[in-house]
Amino acid sequence: MTFTPVSKIEPALRNALPRAAFRELSAAYLEEPRGRYHGAGGLVLAPTDVGEVSRAMRLAAEARVAVVPYGGGTGLVGGQVAEHGAPLILSLERMTAIREVLPGENAMIVEAGAILADVQAAAQEAGRLFPLSLASEGSARIGGLLATNAGGINTLRYGNARDQVLGLEAVLPDGTVWNGLTRLRKNNMGYDLRHLLIGAEGTLGIITAAALKLQPRPAAEGAAFFVVPSPQAALDLLSVAQARVGGGVQAFELIGRMGLDFLSETMPEVRQPFGEKPDWMVLVDLGLPAGQEADAALEAIFAEALEAALVSDGVIAQSEGQRAEFWALRESIPEANRRIGSVSSHDISVPLGAIPDFILRGGEAVAAIGEFRINCFGHVGDGNLHYNVFPMPGRNRADHENERPAIKRAVHDLVHEMGGSVSAEHGIGRLKVEDLERYGDPGKLAAMRAIKTALDPGGIMNPGAVLRAI
Amino acid sequence: MTFTPVSKIEPALRNALPRAAFRELSAAYLEEPRGRYHGAGGLVLAPTDVGEVSRAMRLAAEARVAVVPYGGGTGLVGGQVAEHGAPLILSLERMTAIREVLPGENAMIVEAGAILADVQAAAQEAGRLFPLSLASEGSARIGGLLATNAGGINTLRYGNARDQVLGLEAVLPDGTVWNGLTRLRKNNMGYDLRHLLIGAEGTLGIITAAALKLQPRPAAEGAAFFVVPSPQAALDLLSVAQARVGGGVQAFELIGRMGLDFLSETMPEVRQPFGEKPDWMVLVDLGLPAGQEADAALEAIFAEALEAALVSDGVIAQSEGQRAEFWALRESIPEANRRIGSVSSHDISVPLGAIPDFILRGGEAVAAIGEFRINCFGHVGDGNLHYNVFPMPGRNRADHENERPAIKRAVHDLVHEMGGSVSAEHGIGRLKVEDLERYGDPGKLAAMRAIKTALDPGGIMNPGAVLRAI
Incomplete structure (x- = not known):
């Protein structure tokens, strides 16, 4: 099915929208961070309010022009770039207002183009926490973060992006505005359109603003690296920590020897926490209410875990600066990975209890294909691992082009067999x-297609993303 | 539009399903707690697994027989009773298994017919908490609780029913089974069908099982009644409490003088906490991690609030027994209301900051219609008030039949004007x-109708609930 090129409605768009809304089609709109997808062309429109978005969508729908919503451009699965045709690229970059911060209600209202770091800062200024946090927070925009239901490092405590949302304002594929910008905690007025748009990756409409939940700021925070003998010990350590501080475990990140080796190799300026690199270590981050000391809690967790042989060494951050340094190590791993150059990377999750077995069997499955290095790291507290496969020293990813599909298939088959997700x-x-x-439930897929057709009969919204364009 | 009576497919159903699945059409299936809706007839089927539900749904869909899902029968808005026709009443009462409790993963898998109190008990036995809690927990079933996205007393801390769910198994209106019983914390494999079925009140499919989140049990719990000078002071007190114990405030319930008077009048056996009944008081319930004392925290909150003139008197429960007694008072209010007999009751929510103004203006709006008593109480921490209007002493609800629509309209109009929900x-x-x-967003309603038609083209799923039957 082909779409009408946006040039056909450009005159009508120019009539309906102010000149400033039209942006130059710079390379940024046609690229994505991993360089796998390249846009062919299009017209970039950056509206300033929901009315303008609605007018543009209505014209696109009437003429059957494809529409690609564009947030911060940081997505890693090509959702922001249409490879074919000349779509309307609808950028939220000029809708960046933080409309209201309501600390008394633990809520804030922001436009979809607001950058995550700015949202975090506005919450902090009001003495509150907006807990969504991830590597690209300096450029990722709220609309895209919600459209993709982003995860990140605090999911263990606060949930995914969708769990931070009270209400939405959005434009549906026919141009209809949904005014759902409520900040109510309890509201059972019909189907939950909010959660349907969140995670739909711009295929069911365009989120233009959101009412977000805020959290109390933890009174005390702290972090530690603990050396664990195995992934199973890491999980047992998580139970020990949660039993002691409840929801106070904010993040629980697994780091393997390979990740530390990659850091030494490509970023030697990153300080290693232990003289001898451990096979496995975890970064434990706590946030506690008033009256509790993070250091004391981390020491108590370490002592209890040592007793149970779940840890063998550890270092507790002695200052906020050191805590930031610990986090910087964790956040440097993706960059080190990029410098090494992966053959295949996988954003997967498995049930918590299946993690140790998955790591074991994943290694075997990859070894059956060839000799590779595996860097397995990530948000182990959520069962979400970044499972990345690299060439051996002296070789590079180009040498393994032919093996990539087999590796991907082997890892994904195993994840699926273990009840996991190949897109965490x-x-x-x-x-x-x-x-x-391949892996989605057929009943769910049928329902998804029916919903897509019902809300977007012309199939214009981000065609080719999530569901195959028809 | 009329449906085929279930009698037409009874032979086919008897062929397809075991004899034990067929239940007597007793009065319970045709009634609801407030006696407003009465079913006309039907055939009751109680399957034991998802395959049986699917077979029955398929036959109903093919013949266009209406299907009414039936859980615990405790819903308060008539969602469980079809007033017309002879539907297939699909009861989950025989699917009550708690399939798995996984404390290490903070998860459990239960069938839709499991009673909430049994789910809570199974979690507790594993050293965990399933936090959903409400007055009808002794008979409400998980399937119905999820279909209606139930709220209850712990929403402030743990969210609504939908927030307790990791995955679902469900049968869609054409009989298709959706196997979505994942217990993953991060999973972005397409549209979120889970949240679409939750809160759809059985109009888009039948939930047959759920993977539920568990929480760590608080190490210390405690409760207190605090006398506050006004609803605004109650909100300020909530901020004081949250600043001190973070998410440790589990429940925060407002109780007014009228509720206490109704208790004296109809249930004098309930002990009043204060010698002189206050105009307003709150029940504060805390759950804290290890190392914190609930009594000490409540005392500290009281001291800080006293300093700020937010409280004038208070009593802290000295034992678990006394805490239970405090809660029994709160939970007796709906029963006292029933004994008095309301003219009109409203399950509403408004933004937190709007509560004091709503209580003031609501009183004025009702007084403009006539002389009434108002019992306004509920989950003030969530902005969710039960706002119930009663006759003056010596009169009864029957005297005010004619005024009910005007009262309802005045209260709902005000709630809507203030950005609230008329179904919290x-x-x-x-x-x-x-x-x-009347009050729903037109854009959202259009999308809801499109989704309903897409997933249930025959309109057989719980017709007349949520959306007008077409």
């Missing part, structure tokens, strides 16, 4: 459409 | 279909 936090985009078809 | 936690059912049409 990055979404489907264009990269994983076939994976969704 | 009970849902739409059959009672509030017109309210949804």
